[in-house]
Amino acid sequence: MKVTDTIVYVGVNDHEVDLFEGQYQVPNGMSYNSYVILDEKTAVMDTVDAAFGQQWLNNVEKALQGRRPDYLVVQHMEPDHSANIPLFLEKYPHVQVVATAQAFKMMNQFFSLPSDIQQMPVTNGGELALGTHKLTFVCAPMVHWPEVMISYESEEKVLFSADAFGKFGALDVEDNWVDEARRYYIGIVGKFGMQVQNVLKKAADLDIRMICPLHGPVLKENLGNYIGLYDTWSSYRPESQGVTIAYASIYGHTKEAALCLAEELRKNGTTVAVYDLARDDMAAAVADAFRYSKLVLASNTYNAGINPFMNDYITRLAEHSYQKRTVGLIENGSWAPMAAKVMRGMLEKCKEITFAENTVTLMSAMKSENEAQVKALAAELR
Ligand SMILES: Cc1cc2nc3c(=O)[nH]c(=O)nc-3n(C[C@H](O)[C@H](O)[C@H](O)COP(=O)(O)O)c2cc1C
Structure with missing residues (x-):
């Protein structure tokens, strides 16, 4: 599925999950999103849940159209996004893995990876040029794990927002974005309002035309509305009278x-x-x-x-x-x-x-x- 001419959605829908994160009811399933950016160099943005490794690899292979991936960008180490790092590196051992130092530490805790994997640690403000596309990494600690970073792509003005702006529900089920995004945000990130406020301040300087989260649909219109809701939720203001x-x-x-x-x-x-x-x-x-x-x-x-x-x-x-x-x-x-x-x-x-x-x-x-x-x-x- 194309997000733009050069960004391809390679995520999966999960209708088997009974409780997301071991506690949240998800009657409409869940999506684990991953994206491929095609330029002179190619980048894969995150992986998906362990249950969907082969399906995701097939999606990635199809999106790459015979090319090799150059980079795997790991924005978040929670297993629903990182579980297939070993499988990916088995298939593409030459790939440069791009992540924060803390994410690399967690990678070694979760997996037993070969010692010679190509690591590219990045810090806040770090950049990765793929050709015309350029990713700038913004650390987003505790939104909602400490190693999290989000990535801004300046050519097409896309924010890869990690778990922020995500929601419960698979992409092939129609539901009300705001209800399932609120339930997701309050349950999963709600405690960390101050950290979300910090990221919103950093994002305010960016010209964002599209948000690609790790769960839920790509957001292309009315971005001010979604960002406004995140501002309300993270500042603990009531959204409505009632x-x-x-x-x-x-x-x-x-x-x-x-x-x-x-x-x-x-x-x-x-x-x-x-x-x-x-x-x-x-x-x-x-x-x-x-x-x-x-x-x-x-x-x-x-x-x-x-x-x-x-x-x-x-x-x-x-x-x-x-x-x-x-x-x-x-x-x-x-x-x-x-x-x-x-x-x-x-x-x-x-x-x-x-x-x-x-x-x-x-x-x-x-x-x-x-x-x-x-x-x-x-x-x-x-
Ligand atoms: C296990 C148990 C413990 C209770 N402990 C108290 C108590 O400490 N003090 C009290 O006034 N009532 C206590 N009650 C009684 C209930 O609170 C009371 O009957 C109440 O009216 C029940 O409201 P309900 O009809 O909404 O269930 C207890 C009831 C049960 C079953």
Whole structure:
């Protein structure tokens, strides 16, 4: 598949993967992208997941049209992109491998490569001329591993962005880019907002006409929109006004209060996303907490603590640097409700959290006073 006349897509679609990175549900599969640049010299940009070695090699061979590859550029050592480095070097032992020093170190950790491989270590700002095409390498530490670099090709103004601007989903399935890109970004890179901001600052000086990520489609239009979303996500600003309600309930009474709140909010035109933390996709619930300006956590008390699913959820939010949001609390308990206190305590390490003044406290089941509390919380959040 041509990206341009001289850049060819040689990646693969994976519909067999059950959990991406061992935890993310990917109902539409995954793409592992790789590209070939054809010029006086040829460069292959990254490899693909181990399961697709032969298919990828065939794609590369076809794209090269009988030529030999001169360079293998390794932007990221995560195995879904690097697993086929040994296979590639077995077939093309003369190739110069271009990567950061830290990537070479990881290469030797992951693989037992021959000692005579041709290494070309690069640092930030390093360049590689292929003919009319010229790659400039920009180090992007922790976006989302420390060895990551992205590559700017100045002839066609293409940014090879490594995992940035990637998404879940194979390329042969139509879906909503922003939802699957947000779930991917928040889950995988979300913790490293400051590092993403640093890369965006470096990229602001570049004239970018096209973004070639390691997952998801090549982005050719409305690049300002995608870059703007990355700026929003990495600065932890809400993307939209709205409320995410995440609940964990054993017998259904806390759920009832959560759904009652959702109804109250919707009545007034507030956008609401509701998640059952025991049953719905936790990564989607985390992504929507970042998407919307407000969050309500509803949990039953559990052994003087909170429901284990809520515990997992708040732990994930805190790990992803959740911040700059308003949070409301709904708790339930049959003898000593503690959930609101525990949830509040868990979020205290998060920056710039404003707690709603109204807390809903159920003593086992919804009563008329709880309905009044729910209405008061809704009034405060809308
Ligand atoms: C294993 C277990 C531990 C619980 N621990 C407490 C507790 O420490 N304090 C309390 O008040 N209620 C506790 N409860 C009771 C529930 O929190 C309470 O019945 C609540 O109303 C359940 O809400 P739900 O209908 O949303 O599941 C516990 C329940 C279970 C099953």
